Structures are given as C-alpha cells and as structure tokens.
Amino acid sequence: MTTYQDRPTHAKTLTEFDEAHDNIYLFVLDAEAAGYGWKFMADKIWEGEYPENAEIIVGEFLKRARWMTTTGYKLMLTMDPTPREEALDGLITSGAMTRKERVFLDSPEGEHMWPRPKH
Numbered sequence: 001m002t003t004y005q006d007r008p009t010h011a012k013t014l015t016e017f018d019e020a021h022d023n024i025y026l027f028v029l030d031a032e033a034a035g036y037g038w039k040f041m042a043d044k045i046w047e048g049e050y051p052e053n054a055e056i057i058v059g060e061f062l063k064r065a066r067w068m069t070t071t072g073y074k075l076m077l078t079m080d081p082t083p084r085e086e087a088l089d090g091l092i093t094s095g096a097m098t099r100k101e102r103v104f105l106d107s108p109e110g111e112h113m114w115p116r117p118k119h
Contacts, residue, residue: 025065
C-alpha cells in the first residue's frame with residue numbers, strides 16, 4: 001500500500017495526512033474487525049517490508065481511524081458539497097449510519113452537530 005514511515009497526527013481537525021491515508025484507516029478498521037493482528041496489517045501496508053516500529057504505527061493508524069469514525073467524519077460532512085439530506089440518506093444506505101442516528105441528527109438536540117443550511 002505504501003512505503004512511508006510517518007504516522008498520523010492526532011489533531012482535533014482533519015489533516016492532510018488524514019486525506020492522504022483514508023484508505024489505510026479503512027483497511028485497518030476492516031482488518032481489526034475481521035480479527036487480524038498488527039503483523040497482517042503491517043504486511044499489507046508496507047508490502048511485506050515494514051519498519052521496526054510498525055506495531056506502534058499500526059496502533060496509531062487504528063487510533064486515528066477510530067477517531068475518524070466518531071469525530072472526523074462529522075468534520076468531513078461539513079466540508080462535503082453534497083446537500084445535507086442527500087448525504088444523510090447516503091450514510092444510511094451505506095450502513096455507516098442507522099435510521100435512529102439520522103432521527104437524532106434531525107432533532108433539536110442533534111442539529112448542533114450538523115446544522116441544516118439556512119435559506
């Protein structure tokens with residue numbers, strides 16, 4: 001997948017690193033969910049020749065990937081030019097969001113997370 005040794009920056013905002021490595025975030029989340037360990041992930045990320053600190057870096061990728069699933073995606077949604085309703089419908093269709101979460105976002109309590117555009 002890649003030949004670098006950088007690791008994610010754990011910022012409170014999206015970074016250029018996040019945008020450049022979103023495919024690795026998705027991969028490590030899927031691999032972890034399937035029960036694979038860090039060595040499997042490292043073999044795929046660095047194509048079999050991983051650095052000595054690969055276990056730490058894979059852990060950092062997992063940590064940042066989890067942040068993306070709880071916080072980062074909300075920041076991405078504010079940058080997305082897709083209309084709010086269409087984006088929310090797409091999240092439900094893809095399975096990334098449940099209908100219950102959608103109802104919450106449309107509620108007064110949840111609207112502050114992703115406000116409706118003012119017309």
